[in-house]
Amino acid sequence: MVYDAFRTNGGPTQHAPHPSAVTVDVLEVGFIFAVVILFVCFALTIPGYKGIARLYLTMRIVVSFFIASAILLGVLGQEWESAEIVTKTPYKAFANREITAHVGIKIGLGSVNITLKGDPVHQNLSISDKVDFIETINYNERFHWAWRQGRFGYGPYAGRISREFREAQYRGLPLPILWVAEYFVLDGELIRWGRSYRTAGWFTNEVLWTAFPLWAIANILTFIMVFYAGWMFVLTGVCMLTSTIIWATLKWGYQPLVIPFEDDHLITHYGPSFYLVIAGGVVSVIYGALIVMMDLWFKRQISEYFGQDLLHDAEDFYPEKNIEEPEMGMAEPSIPRRLFTRRMTRRNKSELYKPHPHDASVSSLSAAAYQNPVFQPMEHHDDVFNDEPARTNGRKSQQPAYTESEIL
Numbered sequence: 001m002v003y004d005a006f007r008t009n010g011g012p013t014q015h016a017p018h019p020s021a022v023t024v025d026v027l028e029v030g031f032i033f034a035v036v037i038l039f040v041c042f043a044l045t046i047p048g049y050k051g052i053a054r055l056y057l058t059m060r061i062v063v064s065f066f067i068a069s070a071i072l073l074g075v076l077g078q079e080w081e082s083a084e085i086v087t088k089t090p091y092k093a094f095a096n097r098e099i100t101a102h103v104g105i106k107i108g109l110g111s112v113n114i115t116l117k118g119d120p121v122h123q124n125l126s127i128s129d130k131v132d133f134i135e136t137i138n139y140n141e142r143f144h145w146a147w148r149q150g151r152f153g154y155g156p157y158a159g160r161i162s163r164e165f166r167e168a169q170y171r172g173l174p175l176p177i178l179w180v181a182e183y184f185v186l187d188g189e190l191i192r193w194g195r196s197y198r199t200a201g202w203f204t205n206e207v208l209w210t211a212f213p214l215w216a217i218a219n220i221l222t223f224i225m226v227f228y229a230g231w232m233f234v235l236t237g238v239c240m241l242t243s244t245i246i247w248a249t250l251k252w253g254y255q256p257l258v259i260p261f262e263d264d265h266l267i268t269h270y271g272p273s274f275y276l277v278i279a280g281g282v283v284s285v286i287y288g289a290l291i292v293m294m295d296l297w298f299k300r301q302i303s304e305y306f307g308q309d310l311l312h313d314a315e316d317f318y319p320e321k322n323i324e325e326p327e328m329g330m331a332e333p334s335i336p337r338r339l340f341t342r343r344m345t346r347r348n349k350s351e352l353y354k355p356h357p358h359d360a361s362v363s364s365l366s367a368a369a370y371q372n373p374v375f376q377p378m379e380h381h382d383d384v385f386n387d388e389p390a391r392t393n394g395r396k397s398q399q400p401a402y403t404e405s406e407i408l
Helices: 026-043 052-076 160-171 175-185 193-221 226-250 272-297 299-305 346-352 359-370 380-385
Strands: 081-090 098-107 111-124 134-144 258-260 265-267 315-317 338-340
Touching: 026 052, 052 193, 052 226, 052 272, 052 299, 081 175, 081 265, 098 175, 111 175, 134 160, 134 175, 160 175, 175 193, 175 258, 193 226, 193 272, 226 272, 272 299
Parallel strands: none
Antiparallel strands: 081 098, 098 111, 111 134, 258 265, 315 338
16 A cells, blocks of 8 residues: 555656756856865865964965866856847747836857746736636747757758757747847848857857866865966966957957847946956966066975975985094094075075174184194104104115005
8 A cells, every 4th residue: 555655546646847047057056066176075174274374274275175166167067148028929929918017138158048937927928818828938948059059950961059049949948048049140241140159259269178187286286386386376377367358348249239129228348257256366476477477586484375384395314424543543524415495585585694793803813823833834844744854864775664545
């Protein structure tokens, strides 16, 4: 009995269809959710740090994730340009009644999203007063042009947006949606908005995807060489800003896009995706420039910010050189050689080789001490090796008791 509940004729459970309009971009929301999960995972490591290092880690995570989110939301986002109006418009073919609805358009890098929402959503479209025909007016359709222009027409070799437009006609979509989509399908004379948006979207997409690996390399270099990490952040921001310039200069074609309706015109303006990429590019350029300048003039502070040892990558050790001592005499003891190869700016070098005030007095004292007879060189030591007969008192010359190396 339990297994027969909600079943018809012993078959599997079936649910009635419940169509609903699209309210959000599933891909965009899914990406935002993934970024939030990664941010929470990194945020859980923040309590493990102490003092000011906790604040530095939080700042690094927030800035880095913001730049990455701006890049990917710019690529996947559908609001580089948008427009929305409320107007009266015909609804469908073979219907002699007009509706009042919100008509909206959102343009992304590779597609255009068109919405039609009635005001109110449920409207009576019956011709006769005896019969009520309630229609739910809430549509959201997307037409893609990524990335091939295709042949002229609607055949199998035509562009993707042309084939999707013909399918929408067969499905009987409302006339306002087809009216807006047709502006991006036509490609002739001076009506080339679809081609111009496709071209601008292609180059903008490529430049933004170039910024993403640069961002990844910059984050890796923060653990290796902070100076070059700063330059990588600058290049990332330059690519992001370049993508917005490309979109703003290539998309218009010969004339701006204005779609007329009965009560108003659809005139597009820049949307959140466009301004998000600009904000991410500006933040990336400023962040990278600050890293480069602080690495040149405030090395200790920038090393603390990234949690690095100042001399970790700037100190080299060489093994001790063994000097073999001779059999006779004493050799100079071996000295371990330690070489510091820290990269220094002109300011550091000038401070390092700046003469100290007491150097002049030390030099004068050294000169005075050299004049002291105690420090004068011995000139009588040659007599030790002299074989004069007067020194030997007429005896034969003998070998001196000490050799020159032993005396020295």
